[in-house]
Each structure stands twice: as structure tokens, then as C-alpha cells.
Amino acid sequence: MSPEVLSMTLAAAQLLLALAMTCALYRLLRGPRAQDRVLALDTLYVNAMLLILIFGIAARSRDFFEAALVIGTLGFVSTAAAAKFLLRGEVIE
């Protein structure tokens, strides 16, 4: 595959993920309840992680992998903490 077609395919994938993040952001702002917002936050960070991985492929750089890993870790911790808070009213009991 020629480099132009490859970069165009990657740009299309980036556009799709940006649209997905916009959808998640809409749900995050709109609600209607707190659990919908937490779910939207979870979707948002997963899409951001995929977007950063694709940035790494487009830039031919290995450094973006660590960023994606950190986003995955922190996103899991924050979503689990938010869900725990909704469940019990406290994060750490």
C-alpha cells in the first residue's frame, strides 16, 4: 500500500474515533442520570486510548504506546471509583 493511501486510511479511522468521542461527550453532557454520565466517561476514555494508538501508528513512534497504557489504567481506576461512589456513597469504606 502506498504511503498516501495508508495515511488516508489512518485519517479516516481518526475521524471515526473523533466522531465516537463526540457521541460519548454528548451523552456525558446530556445525562439524564449519573450512571449514564459514568458510562459515557468510560466510552470516552476507551476511544481516546484507541485514538492515541492510531496517532502512534501514523507517527511511526513507539512512545504513544505508554500514553495509551496510562490512559487505560487511569480510566479504569476513575470509572471504578465513580461507579463505587454511585453504589455506596463512598469510594473507600
Next chain:
Amino acid sequence: MTTVAAVLVLAGALLAFIGALGLVRLPTFFERVHPPTMGTTLGTALVLAGSMLYFSALDSHLVLHEILIGVFMTLTTPVTYILLGRAALRREHKDPET
């Protein structure tokens, strides 16, 4: 090889987008829990496979560290969704309207 990688990445992004679209379109919370998992399971797996293929082709040796993200997502997504589903059930039960 890079063609296959690009197609895999595009398919993964498409799945993530369809999942996010479902998050916007479906009417109730318990229906909305399902679509984002398309992006977190198969979408992530396809993008990671594309990334592994691309960097393996670029370096002409096997690059597999992306599996770490895949294992991590596979382990953590069910945990968060179980917690969130339980919280939603309790909240619906306690106060169904708001």
C-alpha cells in the same frame, strides 16, 4: 502487510464508532450499557492487532507489547460494568424517576 494493518485499524475504529452511536441512540440505561462494549472488546482488539502488525512490519521483527493493553482491557471492562450495573439497579430501585 501495512494494507492489512490499515484495514484492521479502520475496522476497529468503525466498531468503536458504532458502539458510541448506540450509546447516543438507545432509549434506556440498561440498553445503553451494551453498545460501548463493541468498542472495548473487538474494536480495541482489532486496533491493537493492526498496531502489532504495522510495527512488526516496520521493525522486521515481532512486536507484541500491545497485548498488554488487550489483556488489561479484557480484565478491567467487566469489573467496571458489573459495578456500574449494580449501582444503576440500586438507584433505579430507590428512586425510579429522576
